[in-house]
Amino acid sequence: MGMDRERRGVDAPPLLRRVEFHILLSLASGERHGYGIILDIEARGETAVPDVGTMYRALSRMVERRLIEAASRRPAPDAADERRNYYRITEAGRRVARAEVRRLEALMRAARLGGLVTKAAK
């Protein structure tokens, strides 16, 4: 049953957008506020950092879809201790992110088998 639901999660649209996946990735390790997420993505260094507007539109959509939820508003140490809105990942968000990771892994495997990427390149 559990398997089933997860598989449905993978196949069923809408899939995650890139920015949404990054947000889930950042929140997976703990609650963060908006700028914190941006900094985290920046630190990961794998992609162009999303614009603030783009990210907040994604956050608002993801809250609607219950992938994440608003945590408390509290002082942020990395923003001069001003109060910031924190977000946290939900169980559903975690599942969807995992499904996305599996999809990427499958793609990676396929790319290796197809000779697009060599093991050494990893």
Added chain:
Amino acid sequence: MSRERLVDLSERWFRLLQRLYPPDFSDDMGTAVVETYRDRARDALKRGGVIRLAALWVRALVDSVRNGAGERARPAVLWRRGGHWGRDAELATRRLLRAPALVLAVVGTLGIGLGLFAVVYTVVQKVLIEPLPYKDPDDLYFVWRDYRAYFDLSRGWLGGTDVAELQKAGGVIEGASGLLRQLMTFSAREGADATEIAVMIASPNLFDVLGAQPALGRGFAKDEVGPKRPPVIVLTHELWNRVGGDRAILGTTVRLNGEPYTVIGVLPPKFGFVRNASLGPPQRADAYTTFNINLAETNPGQGSYAGLIRARRGTSPQAVASSVDAVGRLVDARDFKNKGLKLYPVGLKPDLVASIRPALVVLGFAGVLLVLVLMVNLASVLIARAAQREHEFAVSRALGANGAAVVRATLFEGGLLGLAGGVVATLAAIWGTRTLIALAPLDLPRREAVAVDWRIGATVIGLGVLLGLVAAITPATWAARATLSSLLANSAVRGGGGRGRLRRAMVVAQVTLSLVLLSTGGLVVRSFDRLLRADPGFQPEGLLTMRVPMPPQFIPKVEDALALQERVEQALRTIGGVTGVSATSTLPLTASASQNLVRIPGAPGNTGNADRDAPLADYMGTRAGYFEVMGMRLVEGRGFDRVRRDGVRDAVIDRNLARQFFPTGTALGAKIPFNNQIVTVVGVVDQARLYDVHQDGRPQLYVRAEDFGYRTLAFVVRTRRDAQALVPEARSAIRQIDPRLALADVRTMDDVVGDALRRQRISAVLISGFAVGALLLAAMGLFGIVSGSVTRRRHELALRLAVGADYGRLVRLVLGEGAALVVIGVLIGAPGIYIAGSLLRGVLVGVSPLDPLTLGGVAVSLGLVTMIACYLPARRVLRIDPAQSLRQE
């Protein structure tokens, strides 16, 4: 500048950029976005100084423009995905349920207006447009001969040779069929009652050309034509039902004019072929058979066939015309020594619509006006509603509701009301059409087919939604602008200001439109009244007519037929209450006479111009006493004597012919060569009109029926009794003479006249329906305005009462307000009447488009109805109790 100061400045910029986002988003996320930008700005300053900060400013601008636009478009996207439909529908429904009066008003208005529109649309569609149940009707054409090189006939029947040539033509002409319609005496079995039916004698490919197949049995085979063809017949569904509707009829033998025919097929019920005629309306047939002659071997000079061709799919009318023209040139060269005979095709649909175009234009015009009135009415109701909800709008706007959301809600409400109205209108139309058919004031042809179908229903509902949306646009934009401050500014004079002017303008527009519609309706009705009163040249009241066919198959000798005619006339004369009986080959207003060129050698009116001196005239044979029985006017001379003398060939001509050939003297005694004999003019009559009730047709020539061996005559019986009541006695009297004699077309002359006026009657009834509908709608609009005005001015009126004004004066005050609107509407509408009048010119008979009597009547009735609509709500003034009202305020 300190770093914190720069960060604060940046924050103001970011805050400004927030305006690019829709309010609901910035309400939710705005602060967080600005805070995050603030964090970034602080970072940027730390890492790269002012330059880096400037870059961030630009980036923030680009970001906000892009995402702001994206977020604004999002509701639309979500809407399209159906995300908010349910919620919006639920909210709108709930709001509407709380305003039953509004819903009733709108749905009622739409129900009346659109329902009326739908009824008319249905009738026009089913009766006038749609009787073309063939495959690809656009590729079907009738071909006619243009005889104008010979005489004044531009639409004549084809010769059999022309049809044969069209069949050989090929190219874009895929198939051609000749058609000849004949009335024949039919009996399903030996000894069964004889009836007269219309038989279409055709080429065997007729059903292929039409793209139709019998529902039972088969159609004609290719070789079932010509002198040795087997006598086979295909029955229409209707005739098949009349003779019992038994499948076993296939293979049995029926009799046509006494000769046996084998039934090989029965057509499906929807096969409604009509053959267009050279003159007069298209005609149906009850059964189909094939030619027992070879068309190619007929006399080219004799035109008696309709030619129906099917063009290759999608061929342009021009290409068809040039192919037919080529055939025409070939025929002209071979059979007519290049004298200039032409052939030309006319598309089935253009042909059908052309004859009713003037009426269609007027109806369409009236329909558009009615829909306009409806829309104005709807808009004013919705504006009134928006006015009531102004308070609510302003408060919700002040609480941060999105302007677009208010617009959307108002539009949605309009659409929903329109939908409900459309559904009610469709139901009303279904019911209205049934009632119309049942009451049958129109005497519609194809009445069984006249019903609202799903396409009409969908059109009406769609139109309702569209009207609702369009009508909601004004109040929607207006509502979106409502703010608390505007409300406060207006609160002293609630409902005053701009919107009041808008509503007034709308009522003026309604009055204007209904004035134009009413005058159109009035003129059409009056024109129809003129037609009803027109003098067709005979007196139709108290006349019964019936045709008694005497085909050669069972009355071989002409003398026997003539003797039978005499016996029929005697028998009819003995019926009680009958004052006169005679007979004619062609009844008036049936457009079914034959034509011939008339020359009167030696007459003083001859000009030497051969064409002018040989006019084409309708000729017909009549028995003695015909002019007297019909009540026609004898201008000079006499009619035919009861006693025939050997060698005497009398003729009677109409006044027009007499005037042409004998402009000054008498026509009596003139000799006219006719049908290889010479006839002598003994009388001149005014026309019993053959085509239109109100105007003379071609010149007429009457000969004595017995002199030229007319077999089948229509008898006319004048009675003091109700003509219709005579039918059973007439029937049994004729059956007693010979049971094989069939009786056909038993109609009172009043019915014959009514049939001739059918189309005008349809137009008149429909247009007056439109006009009355529009008047009702305008009255409803006025009622709303005046009653709204009384409510709005309650305070002021109460104040006036309190300081001593009397009630009568206040009623007059309120009435005056309505009256002023009516007067303005009438003034604006006056030029509209003129425009409508010029549109009507082609339809009106005997009435000027500016007929003062009609327009005066319209003005009076408009004034009366609108004043009543104002007076009813104005009386509510009387119920104002000043003390109570003022206390409440």
